[in-house]
Amino acid sequence: MSEHNKAPLLRLAGVHTHIGEYHILQGVNFEVPRTGVTALLGRNGAGKTTTLRTIMGLWQASNGTVTFDAADITRTKTPDIARSGIAYVPEDMGIFGGLTVQENLRLATLDGKFDEPRLEWIFGFFPALKRFWLRPGGTLSGGQKQMVAIARAIIEPRKLLLIDEPTKGLAPAIVQNLADAFVELKAKNTTILLVEQNFNFVRSIADHVVVMDDGRVVHSGAMAALIEDEDLQARLLGLHPVARA
Amino acid sequence: MKTKKPSLFTQILSGDFPRSRLLTLLLLGVLVYLAGAPFLFSGARSLNVAATICVFLVLAASYDLLLGYCGIVSFAHAMFYGIGAYGVAIALYKLGPSWSALAIGAGAAIALSAVLALLIALVSLRVKAIFYSMTTLAVASAFSALVLRLTSITGGDDGRNFRLPEVLTPGFRLFEAELWGTAINGKVLSYYLVFACSLLLFLLMLRVVNSRFGRVLEAIRENEFRAEAIGYRTLLYRLTANCLSAVLACCAGVLMAVWLRYVGPQTTVSFTVMLNILLMCVIGGLGTMYGAVLGVVIFVIAENYIQVGLQSLSHSLASVARLAKLFHPDRWLLWFGTIFVLSVYFFPSGIVGKLRELRIRFGL
Amino acid sequence: MSTASTSSSAATLADPLAALPGRKTDLVPLLVIVAFGLAAMPLIGSSSTWITLTVAALAIGMMLFIMASGLTLVFGLMDVMNLGHAAFVAIGAYAATSIVAPINPWLTSESTVQNIAAVVVIALVAMLVTAAVGWVFERLFIRPAQGNHLKQILITIGAMIILDQLVLVLWGANQMLLPLPASLRGSLLFGDVAIERYRLIAIGVGALVFAGLVLMLQRSRIGLMIRAGVENREMVEALGHHVRRLFVAVFVAGAGLAGLGGTMWGFYREQFTVSIGAEVLVQILIVVIIGGLGSITGCFAAAILIALSTNYVSFLAPDFALVSNILVMVVILLWRPRGLYPLAAQ
Numbered sequence: 001m002s003e004h005n006k007a008p009l010l011r012l013a014g015v016h017t018h019i020g021e022y023h024i025l026q027g028v029n030f031e032v033p034r035t036g037v038t039a040l041l042g043r044n045g046a047g048k049t050t051t052l053r054t055i056m057g058l059w060q061a062s063n064g065t066v067t068f069d070a071a072d073i074t075r076t077k078t079p080d081i082a083r084s085g086i087a088y089v090p091e092d093m094g095i096f097g098g099l100t101v102q103e104n105l106r107l108a109t110l111d112g113k114f115d116e117p118r119l120e121w122i123f124g125f126f127p128a129l130k131r132f133w134l135r136p137g138g139t140l141s142g143g144q145k146q147m148v149a150i151a152r153a154i155i156e157p158r159k160l161l162l163i164d165e166p167t168k169g170l171a172p173a174i175v176q177n178l179a180d181a182f183v184e185l186k187a188k189n190t191t192i193l194l195v196e197q198n199f200n201f202v203r204s205i206a207d208h209v210v211v212m213d214d215g216r217v218v219h220s221g222a223m224a225a226l227i228e229d230e231d232l233q234a235r236l237l238g239l240h241p242v243a244r245a
Numbered sequence: 246m247k248t249k250k251p252s253l254f255t256q257i258l259s260g261d262f263p264r265s266r267l268l269t270l271l272l273l274g275v276l277v278y279l280a281g282a283p284f285l286f287s288g289a290r291s292l293n294v295a296a297t298i299c300v301f302l303v304l305a306a307s308y309d310l311l312l313g314y315c316g317i318v319s320f321a322h323a324m325f326y327g328i329g330a331y332g333v334a335i336a337l338y339k340l341g342p343s344w345s346a347l348a349i350g351a352g353a354a355i356a357l358s359a360v361l362a363l364l365i366a367l368v369s370l371r372v373k374a375i376f377y378s379m380t381t382l383a384v385a386s387a388f389s390a391l392v393l394r395l396t397s398i399t400g401g402d403d404g405r406n407f408r409l410p411e412v413l414t415p416g417f418r419l420f421e422a423e424l425w426g427t428a429i430n431g432k433v434l435s436y437y438l439v440f441a442c443s444l445l446l447f448l449l450m451l452r453v454v455n456s457r458f459g460r461v462l463e464a465i466r467e468n469e470f471r472a473e474a475i476g477y478r479t480l481l482y483r484l485t486a487n488c489l490s491a492v493l494a495c496c497a498g499v500l501m502a503v504w505l506r507y508v509g510p511q512t513t514v515s516f517t518v519m520l521n522i523l524l525m526c527v528i529g530g531l532g533t534m535y536g537a538v539l540g541v542v543i544f545v546i547a548e549n550y551i552q553v554g555l556q557s558l559s560h561s562l563a564s565v566a567r568l569a570k571l572f573h574p575d576r577w578l579l580w581f582g583t584i585f586v587l588s589v590y591f592f593p594s595g596i597v598g599k600l601r602e603l604r605i606r607f608g609l
Numbered sequence: 610m611s612t613a614s615t616s617s618s619a620a621t622l623a624d625p626l627a628a629l630p631g632r633k634t635d636l637v638p639l640l641v642i643v644a645f646g647l648a649a650m651p652l653i654g655s656s657s658t659w660i661t662l663t664v665a666a667l668a669i670g671m672m673l674f675i676m677a678s679g680l681t682l683v684f685g686l687m688d689v690m691n692l693g694h695a696a697f698v699a700i701g702a703y704a705a706t707s708i709v710a711p712i713n714p715w716l717t718s719e720s721t722v723q724n725i726a727a728v729v730v731i732a733l734v735a736m737l738v739t740a741a742v743g744w745v746f747e748r749l750f751i752r753p754a755q756g757n758h759l760k761q762i763l764i765t766i767g768a769m770i771i772l773d774q775l776v777l778v779l780w781g782a783n784q785m786l787l788p789l790p791a792s793l794r795g796s797l798l799f800g801d802v803a804i805e806r807y808r809l810i811a812i813g814v815g816a817l818v819f820a821g822l823v824l825m826l827q828r829s830r831i832g833l834m835i836r837a838g839v840e841n842r843e844m845v846e847a848l849g850h851h852v853r854r855l856f857v858a859v860f861v862a863g864a865g866l867a868g869l870g871g872t873m874w875g876f877y878r879e880q881f882t883v884s885i886g887a888e889v890l891v892q893i894l895i896v897v898i899i900g901g902l903g904s905i906t907g908c909f910a911a912a913i914l915i916a917l918s919t920n921y922v923s924f925l926a927p928d929f930a931l932v933s934n935i936l937v938m939v940v941i942l943l944w945r946p947r948g949l950y951p952l953a954a955q
Contacts, residue, residue: 020468058843082849094844096837098952107837108848112830152848318762368939372946374758375690379894382692383938386891387931394928516887520770523763570778579774586767589760590753 007070009034009160009191010055015064017047017054024050026215027064032160032208037182037192039206039223041199041237047215048195049091052162055193056088057081069159083110087153091164091195095145097138101129104137108152115155122151125181143174150181154190161185161192167201179205199237203227211236257448259455263535265604268597272535275542279440283433284425293504296436298545299443300501305525305537306450307493312523313532314454315486316466317374321365321381322522324388325491327514328361329354329498334405334508335398342408351499355492362491366484389514404509413438413503439500446496451534453489462486463532517578524581527588530595539596551577638949642914649921657802662920668808670916671815672877674909676870676889677896678822679863685839685903685952687856689751689761693769695893696776697739697746697864699886701871703776704738705731706785716790724790728876735872736865743864746772747857769890773883784882787875811873818866822905835859839903839952892919895934899941901948910949914941 008031017025025047032038040048053059055066057078066074073081082088096104105119106112123130126147132140137148146166153161167175175198182192182205196202202209202223209226211219219226219236226232251260263269275298278285282295308322329351336350361384369380392399399405409431411417417431427433453459465472465479472479502508512518521544529540555574562569570576592599646663653659680694708731709716715727750768754760789807796803826832838845838852846852874889875881896915900907915934922933941949 056847058847077851078843078846079849079851082847088847090844090847094841094847096840096844098840099833099837103833103837107833107845107850110849156849312759316759318759368942372942375684375762376898378692378762379690379898380935380938383891383895383931383935387935390931391928520766523766527763567778573778575782576774576778578770579778582767582770582774586750586764586771589763589767593760 007034008032009069010193011065011067012051012055013065013067015051015054015066016062017050017059018062019050019059024215025054025061028212028215028217030210030217030220032191032193035186035189035191036207037186037194037202037205038208038210039202040193040195040210040212041197041202042212043238044197046212048212049164050215051212052088052090052164052193052195055081055162056086085159087156087158087161089149089153089161089163089166091168093145093149095137095140095148098136100134100136101140101148102133104148105152105155108155110156118155118157122154125184126151126177143170146170146174146178150178154185159191161190162195163192164195165197166194167196167198175201199233259448259452261451261455261534265597265600267603268535268539268600271600272538275538279444282440283436284427287427289432292432292436294545294549296439296504297501298541299439300497300504301522301525301541301545302538303443303446303497303500304494305522305529305541306447306534307490307497308522309526309529309531309534309537310450310454310486310490310493312526313530313536314459314462314466315483317370317483318378319381319487319490320378320519321362321385321388322490322494323514323516323519324385325358325362325494326498326501326518327388327392327510328358329495329500330502330508330513331392331399331405331498332357332495333499333502334407337407337409337502338405342410344410347410347503351496354495354499358491358495359488362487363484366487370483370487371480385514385516385519389510389516392510392514400509402510404507406507409435409503409506435504439504442496442500446493447534447538450493454534458482458485520581520585524585524588526595527585528592528595530597530599531593533595533597536595536597543596551580555580635950638910638945642910642917645914646917649917652925653921658924660802661804662924663917664804664808664812666916666920667913668811668815668877669920670913671811671818672870672873673889673892673896673916674815674912675818675873676867677893677900677908677912678818678905679860679866680893681897681900681903681905681908682835682839682859683856683863684897686835686842686852686859687755688758689755690758690765691751691860692762692765692890692894693746693750693772694863694867695886695890696769696772697743697867697886698871698874698889699773699776699883700742701735701739701868702787702875702881702885703780703785703883704735704868705872705875706780706787708734709787716788719791721792724792727790728793732869732872736868739868739871740861740865742772743861743867744857746864747860751860769887773886776883782882784880785875786880787872788879789876807877811877814873818869819905819909826905831855831858891931892934895938899938899948901951903952904948904950907948907950911941914949 010032012028012030015025015028016023028047028051040051042048050059054061055068055073057073057076057080061074064074065072068081068084068086071084073084076084096107099107106114109115128144129147129151132144137145140148150163150166153163166178170178179201182194185192186205194202194206206223209219209221209223210217213236219232226236263272279295279299282292286292304322304326308319311317311319311322332354333347333350336346336353340346340349365380365384366377369377393401395401408414412431413435414431417434419429419434423429454462461472461477461482464475465477465482469479498513501513525540525544526537527540528543529538530536552574555572555577559569559572559574562572571579588595594602649662650656650659653662676694676698679697680691683694684690712727712730715723715730718724746768750764751761754764793807793810796805797809824832826836834845834850834852834855838850838855842852871885874885878885892915896908896911899914900909900911915937918933918937919930923930945951
């Protein structure tokens with residue numbers, strides 16, 4: 001195991017982000033280990049979405065550094081960040097309503113051509129995509145859009161996926177679908193940084209966890225440890241132990 | 246905690262002080278000049294300059310209400326100015342030189358301005374900001390075209406001459422004796438009418454922008470979303486500001502008509518006038534009523550000398566034909582536009598902003 | 610005869626939407642425009658006058674569309690309202706006049722082919738010149754004001770004044786002449802109706818430009834990026850595309866199109882001054898708004914509607930031509946606040 005593989009894929013050090021006069025991120029420090037799923041948890045307004053957007057360059061960090069694969073991307077522009085290997089699936093999924101599903105995916109490829117084997121692989125996750133391949137994005141349901149959004153993120157091989165609350169408002173069957181997809185992606189050595197409110201969803205697929213509150217990181221560690229420690233769960237996430245039969 | 250009752254001075258200025266000694270000096274100078282203009286300089290031309298400054302003051306300050314305090318760009322301001330001027334002109338022309346005709350003309354113009362401003366704002370303010378600017382541009386252009394075409398009413402391109410009630414005519418003398426070497430005739434009386442009205446309207450505007458209404462406008466300008474969230478009906482506030490601003494511009498037009506006894510499209514509804522207003526506000530400083538004062542004074546002074554300056558520059562460059570063309574006096578708009586764009590880029594806070602900065606930095 | 614030409618433009622309107630299965634083709638605005646045109650016939654009286662007016666309106670509408678198309682894409686893509694767009698129209702027309710002299714032999718020759726070639730060359734060169742000016746304009750006036758709507762409005766209006774004045778410095782304040790070559794003048798006779806050749810050509814060019822733009826948007830990669838960027842610029846960047854560069858390209862192309870429109874307009878009028886730009890500014894802005902920001906189809910439909918209404922009203926009550934444009938705008942916005950053919954809901 002070389003040193004390179006042990007180094008974190010993504011590191012945030014002392015990142016501050018201001019939106020107008022609001023100081024949202026107040027010194028965020030955490031690392032995302034190479035491979036595996038890292039869950040970014042916290043209550044509403046903790047700064048999770050802002051963190052993802054800052055990593056992606058959509059909002060400029062006012063202080064601190066963001067390092068991806070040993071390169072400093074703090075000041076890099078969004079398109080270049082995407083091309084360096086980071087994909088972003090926003091909370092509202094960012095599907096282009098006027099474009100068909102096919103066109104949505106085609107836009108996500110860097111040269112306009114589909115890699116057939118890769119496309120087949122994606123159809124394996126989400127067979128329904130074949131059904132509405134030519135439908136305009138605006139006519140899809142929430143679950144279908146989410147499938148397209150994630151398919152878009154993986155149509156090109158990417159090292160890191162930033163996904164913001166994918167299960168929000170989705171039916172349980174589709175949520176299970178997503179979980180399976182993430183597990184398979186993990187198996188293919190894709191690193192995922194997942195923002196979620198649904199703790200039950202992440203406990204089954206995440207390896208590491210980072211908890212944020214008020215624009216700062218208040219806990220980071222292995223997911224297994226957090227699962228064991230119900231007191232910690234209650235403290236960090238306000239969760240109460242599920243009654244056991 | 247007991248609050249002191251504000252002094253009369255504070256009340257008059259509605260608590261909006263210049264906040265810069267240099268600025269205060271300049272403003273006082275302007276006030277003295279305007280108050281004593283008939284006696285300070287002789288000749289009709291200098292009195293005309295003073296009257297123009299008074300009227301433009303109201304025009305520019307009322308525009309600052311929209312641009313500086315509301316943060317919206319209207320291209321219809323010159324149109325409302327024109328409505329006021331033409332309202333008075335048409336009434337006095339058709340109904341004869343009487344105070345009642347003047348009142349009818351002014352009243353009708355004010356009513357029309359308020360209604361038109363309300364309609365324009367209702368239709369276009371709810372959507373994107375650009376819709377509003379565009380709609381004002383469209384309506385102003387249409388109005389301009391109408392003014393030029395309806396020659397029987399407006400006099401078309403030539404404009405309208407008309408007579409004022411006897412008290413305001415040059416032939417009228419308030420009393421035979423001269424005061425400080427100047428005859429107190431109808432012209433002087435006209436001037437003081439214009440001066441007094443302008444001063445009152447300006448102080449009224451100061452009161453408006455420093456009231457709760459004005460503060461809310463500024464809050465909306467800064468962050469409309471937040472203002473709505475707090476509970477302010479932003480549309481209502483903007484509608485009111487629109488109508489107020491339009492009525493004030495209309496009043497400026499009324500005053501100008503009374504002073505000039507002539508009204509024409511080039512000096513009222515043309516796009517050049519609109520540009521002048523923009524420039525005056527931007528150079529002076531947006532969102533500060535005093536900016537309008539300085540902007541107007543600088544503009545009026547410059548306007549008188551720019552053509553002369555360009556003329557001589559063009560002469561001295563006569564040997565280099567192309568360069569001479571660049572500085573030809575007919576091309577003054579080129580330099581105007583350049584100064585305007587440069588001001589928006591580099592002096593967004595205008596002269597007043599710079600003066601206040603100086604105060605903070607150097608205690609001036 | 611003219612209803613045929615109306616519905617052929619109608620056919621090209623329906624196509625791009627029909628290409629997408631599952632989406633109903635929206636024919637309503639089309640029908641409204643056709644109905645509007647037909648409703649004017651009784652008001653105008655004679656059918657031959659109506660035909661002349663309508664054909665003229667279609668020609669002008671095409672030119673308006675060409676001029677406005679760049680503006681709507683620029684606004685849709687980057688939220689930038691360039692009030693100085695009209696200056697490109699003037700520059701196009703003026704640049705065209707400068708090319709007349711060198712190409713005069715072709716312009717005045719007897720051969721129709723040479724005439725057409727001359728006009729094409731003039732148009733192309735004028736487009737290139739205007740596009741180049743557009744590139745400089747974007748750097749000087751658009752880029753610095755990015756994101757600040759207030760500044761954009763102020764600066765672009767100032768920029769238009771500056772450009773207009775520079776045109777006067779370079780070409781002088783006299784009337785400019787852009788005479789049509791002999792073989793493109795005159796009228797074709799259909800029964801007792803005379804239709805000017807040039808108007809038919811303008812309609813043809815306009816239809817071609819529309820078809821070309823729609824094809825580019827629907828089938829090309831750049832078109833894909835533009836359509837997506839108009840909806841959600843951020844997401845396109847997050848997918849790895851440099852939208853800024855795309856925007857500059859669109860801006861420059863839009864300026865070029867405005868130049869083409871200006872050249873065509875110049876040939877139509879044959880005589881003009883620098884105000885040729887400013888006098889269409891209001892109409893172009895209205896076309897962009899009621900068409901639907903960022904929508905080429907909407908721009909096309911709106912241009913025809915505005916041209917029809919302006920022409921009919923100019924005939925019936927000339928004083929109120931501009932007022933009628935505003936009324937049309939208000940009515941359309943009350944009916945469809947986002948425009949005739951707005952982009953897909955976001």
